[in-house]
Amino acid sequence: xxxxxxxxxxxxxxxxxxxxxxxxxxxxxxxxxxxxxxxxxxxxxxxxxxxxxxxxxxxxxxxxxxxxxxxxxxxxxxxxxxxxxxxxxxxxxxxxxxxxxxxxxxxxxxxxxxxxxxxxxxxxxxxxxxxxxxxxxxxxxxxxxxxxxxxxxxxxxxxxxxxxxxxxxxxxxxxxxxxxxxxxxxxxxxxxxxxxxxxxxxxxxxxxxxxxxxxxxxxxxxxxxxxxxxxxxxxxxxxxxxxxxxxxxxxxxxxxxxxxxxxxxxxxxxxxxxxxxxxxxxxxxxxxxxxxxxxxxxxxxxxxxxxxxxxxx
Amino acid sequence: xxxxxxxxxxxxxxxxxxxxxxxxxxxxxxxxxxxxxxxxxxxxxxxxxxxxxxxxxxxxxxxxxxxxxxxxxxxxxxxxxxxxxxxxxxxxxxxxxxxxxxxxxxxxxxxxxxxxxxxxxxxxxxxxxxxxxxxxxxxxxxxxxxxxxxxxxxxxxxxxxxxxxxxxxxxxxxxxxxxxxxxxxxxxxxxxxxxxxxxxxxxxxxxxxxxxxxxxxxxxxxxxxxxxxxxxxxxxxxxxxxxxxxxxxx
Numbered sequence: 242x243x244x245x246x247x248x249x250x251x252x253x254x255x256x257x258x259x260x261x262x263x264x265x266x267x268x269x270x271x272x273x274x275x276x277x278x279x280x281x282x283x284x285x286x287x288x289x290x291x292x293x294x295x296x297x298x299x300x301x302x303x304x305x306x307x308x309x310x311x312x313x314x315x316x317x318x319x320x321x322x323x324x325x326x327x328x329x330x331x332x333x334x335x336x337x338x339x340x341x342x343x344x345x346x347x348x349x350x351x352x353x354x355x356x357x358x359x360x361x362x363x364x365x366x367x368x369x370x371x372x373x374x375x376x377x378x379x380x381x382x383x384x385x386x387x388x389x390x391x392x393x394x395x396x397x398x399x400x401x402x403x404x405x406x407x408x409x410x411x412x413x414x415x416x417x418x419x420x421x422x423x424x425x426x427x428x429x430x431x432x433x434x435x436x437x438x439x440x441x442x443x444x445x446x447x448x449x450x451x452x453x454x455x456x457x458x459x460x461x462x463x464x465x466x467x468x469x470x471x472x473x474x475x476x477x478x479x480x481x482x483x484x485x486x487x488x489x490x491x492x493x494x495x496x497x498x499x500x501x502x503x504x505x506x507x508x509x510x511x512x513x514x515x516x517x518x519x520x521x522x523x524x525x526x527x528x529x530x531x532x533x534x535x536x537x538x539x540x541x542x543x544x545x546x547x548x549x550x551x552x553x554x
Numbered sequence: 555x556x557x558x559x560x561x562x563x564x565x566x567x568x569x570x571x572x573x574x575x576x577x578x579x580x581x582x583x584x585x586x587x588x589x590x591x592x593x594x595x596x597x598x599x600x601x602x603x604x605x606x607x608x609x610x611x612x613x614x615x616x617x618x619x620x621x622x623x624x625x626x627x628x629x630x631x632x633x634x635x636x637x638x639x640x641x642x643x644x645x646x647x648x649x650x651x652x653x654x655x656x657x658x659x660x661x662x663x664x665x666x667x668x669x670x671x672x673x674x675x676x677x678x679x680x681x682x683x684x685x686x687x688x689x690x691x692x693x694x695x696x697x698x699x700x701x702x703x704x705x706x707x708x709x710x711x712x713x714x715x716x717x718x719x720x721x722x723x724x725x726x727x728x729x730x731x732x733x734x735x736x737x738x739x740x741x742x743x744x745x746x747x748x749x750x751x752x753x754x755x756x757x758x759x760x761x762x763x764x765x766x767x768x769x770x771x772x773x774x775x776x777x778x779x780x781x782x783x784x785x786x787x788x789x790x791x792x793x794x795x796x797x798x799x800x801x802x803x804x
Contacts, residue, residue, distance in 0.1 A: 286642070289646045290646060291642055291645055291646050291803060292803055293803070311648055314646060314647060314648060315648070317646070319643075319646045321639060321642045321643055321646070322639070323639055325638050325639030325640040325642065325643050326638075326640070326643075327564075327568065327638070327640060328638075329567075329568060329571040329572070330567070330568075334567075338560060338563075338564050339647070341556065341557070341560035342557055342560055342561075342644070342647040342648060342649055343647050343648060344557075344648050386643075
């Protein structure tokens with residue numbers, strides 16, 4: 242669906258995007274992550290044909306962004322950063338205007354607008370003035386706009402920024418629902434969003450793609466060891482000594498809790514070493530009330546990749 | 555073409571939604587209305603009718619009001635789109651930049667013509683009330699030429715204002731820049747045309763001064779040289795605006 246090859250974008254003062262290449266297949270939902278200023282928005286703008294690139298090429302659905310911009314635009318629904326809208330217009334008027342610009346046939350326009358309004362939960366607010374809507378509703382108007390010409394690909398630049406937790410949940414549910422029918426490239430800072438929605442993650446840093454894989458694979462590549470947490474009733478020093486004594490295991494953290502139990506975090510070569518820990522507790526006569534493998538969070542992975550890890554492809 | 559008309563419709567919608575349009579309308583209509591009343595007084599005192607049409611379209615007050623009024627109309631055209639971020643939303647649809655610039659220009663021009671509508675009505679009233687036998691009365695031709703002049707001068711000024719608006723995301727800067735350029739050039743060219751010592755400078759001033767041109771137009775003189783000049787300069791500023799909007803993306 243998207244094929245980016247060797248794209249570079251220079252601004253007068255800096256290199257925004259440095260020779261990036263990636264592909265997105267039809268039907269995929271890809272999360273586009275990166276620190277602020279890493280080049281996410283610039284990449285999305287080049288993808289939608291808004292910004293020219295200095296070198297490289299981008300194809301969307303087989304059409305070249307530079308040579309066939311109209312064909313590409315017809316196939317992309319784009320929600321720019323901060324969801325720009327005309328505050329003086331009514332929701333219906335705005336959607337009609339956008340549908341006209343996007344070449345939706347006059348005969349199909351009304352039905353299409355009603356369809357996207359229903360999809361985005363806007364049926365009740367069609368007559369309201371956009372400037373008087375809450376941010377959550379405005380975001381939905383932006384999404385409805387990006388859908389109105391029935392595009393194959395949705396490019397969403399931080400669709401949930403500035404929303405409250407309830408609105409975030411609603412917009413996220415909406416995006417998830419859209420994923421059934423569209424290919425989606427989604428940029429965001431909210432990592433739970435990516436965990437909840439996306440099948441694959443692209444991470445960009447300083448204008449270069451530093452990671453492109455599924456979440457599980459990224460975790461696996463980055464974190465060689467497993468983390469196991471356990472809580473036992475025993476003497477802290479004895480616990481430390483015995484666990485360190487087992488091969489392939491290191492105590493990462495140990496704490497005496499207020500109720501006299503000891504909480505331990507262990508780095509182990511494999512999650513299966515929980516069995517050994519259990520046997521150890523039995524052998525030593527410790528009471529055991531927790532024994533779990535802790536998941537690496539996407540946040541850990543993101544921080545690790547964007548701060549110090551080398552290229553993971 | 556349908557995209558152009560959608561954009562034009564939206565421009566007019568936004569224009570008539572903004573309070574500034576009504577403020578501008580109020581002052582301009584007050585000004586032209588006052589001008590008409592004063593003109594009637596002059597005629598009642600036996601002033602020659604030949605100046606009637608001239609004062610109707612090209613009184614000094616009106617000539618120097620346009621450089622103030624037009625930047626107020628044009629300041630939001632691109633500056634607002636930039637500020638809101640909607641320019642990006644527009645240019646990622648089927649809209650082409652020249653189409654957008656032309657639609658914005660046409661929208662502002664329509665509003666400008668609406669501003670002048672009362673004057674056309676006054677001209678008609680004056681024309682209808684004065685007997686044809688009065689010699690020296692500005693005939694329909696002169697009034698029509700005056701109207702053409704008004705649109706030509708307005709078109710050029712609007713293209714300048716639009717260009718200024720394309721340069722910035724601040725409406726204030728667009729308005730002040732447009733005012734400075736239009737007022738400065740109108741005033742200095744009028745001064746050159748009427749009070750320069752050297753004959754050459756004076757000729758140059760008369761050749762370029764919109765004030766001098768309006769005097770001609772409203773006497774019924776449609777000089778093709780000045781018509782071509784207005785159209786050319788307006789086209790140049792529109793072309794420059796297209797280049798600025800295209801270039802400023804990167």
